[in-house]
Amino acid sequence: MSKKPIIVFEGIEGSGKTHHINKICKYLDKKKISYIKIREPGGSINSEKIRKLILNKKSKFNPQTDLLLYLAARSENINLIRRYYKKKIILIDRFTDSTIAYQHYGMGVSLNTIKIINKFLLKNIKIQFTFLNIVNKKNLFLRLKKRKSLNRYDQFDMNFYNKVQKGYLKLAKSNKKFYKIIDSNSEIKSNEKLIIDQLKKII
Numbered sequence: 001m002s003k004k005p006i007i008v009f010e011g012i013e014g015s016g017k018t019h020h021i022n023k024i025c026k027y028l029d030k031k032k033i034s035y036i037k038i039r040e041p042g043g044s045i046n047s048e049k050i051r052k053l054i055l056n057k058k059s060k061f062n063p064q065t066d067l068l069l070y071l072a073a074r075s076e077n078i079n080l081i082r083r084y085y086k087k088k089i090i091l092i093d094r095f096t097d098s099t100i101a102y103q104h105y106g107m108g109v110s111l112n113t114i115k116i117i118n119k120f121l122l123k124n125i126k127i128q129f130t131f132l133n134i135v136n137k138k139n140l141f142l143r144l145k146k147r148k149s150l151n152r153y154d155q156f157d158m159n160f161y162n163k164v165q166k167g168y169l170k171l172a173k174s175n176k177k178f179y180k181i182i183d184s185n186s187e188i189k190s191n192e193k194l195i196i197d198q199l200k201k202i203i
């Protein structure tokens with residue numbers, strides 16, 4: 001019997017988190033270990049509706065509205081998470097740390113407000129482990145240059161993403177036991193191995 005933790009993947013755009021989450025899914029499929037995978041914003045029917053609204057290039061919301069919409073999207077996911085909590089492994093592509101990194105460290109919205117609403121939504125739900133994918137300035141610049149602007153949040157500049165990544169690192173360093181920092185500038189295969197080795201310890 002494996003443990004059924006909540007495992008979160010965090011990092012700025014292009015940091016490789018989605019690649020690694022998919023690798024974990026393949027590994028779990030092979031081992032016939034049950035799990036669910038969700039992304040935020042999105043993940044459930046209503047949350048996907050809110051995702052479209054937030055990330056639409058034509059939307060022009062202020063940072064507070066953005067915060068409330070991300071949290072509304074999370075609120076719509078909580079039932080799904082609660083249903084499988086401790087019954088299946090739950091893999092989440094972005095979660096509460098994204099809100100702190102982007103809305104607080106990136107956009108300057110009150111940290112306390114974010115913490116209070118996250119606590120209100122999550123109640124007894126606990127994240128067991130977070131993989132934080134980081135990129136260096138050179139690679140971030142190259143990735144941003146190459147990337148097509150797909151949504152409203154793809155249009156920020158280097159300075160913004162630097163602030164967001166620094167915020168993520170602050171969170172990871174304040175709670176080292178529950179985070180693994182994945183240096184996406186290193187060889188992808190060795191990172192895949194690092195992540196699977198860590199996964200084996202967690203589940």
Ligand code: TMP
Pocket residue numbers: 013039040041070094095096098099100102103153154
């Ligand atoms: P994605 O491209 O990884 O799907 O994420 C969509 C964007 O949403 C990404 O730019 C990060 C942003 N985001 C926040 O700003 N706050 C949040 O709480 C979440 C979950 C995502």
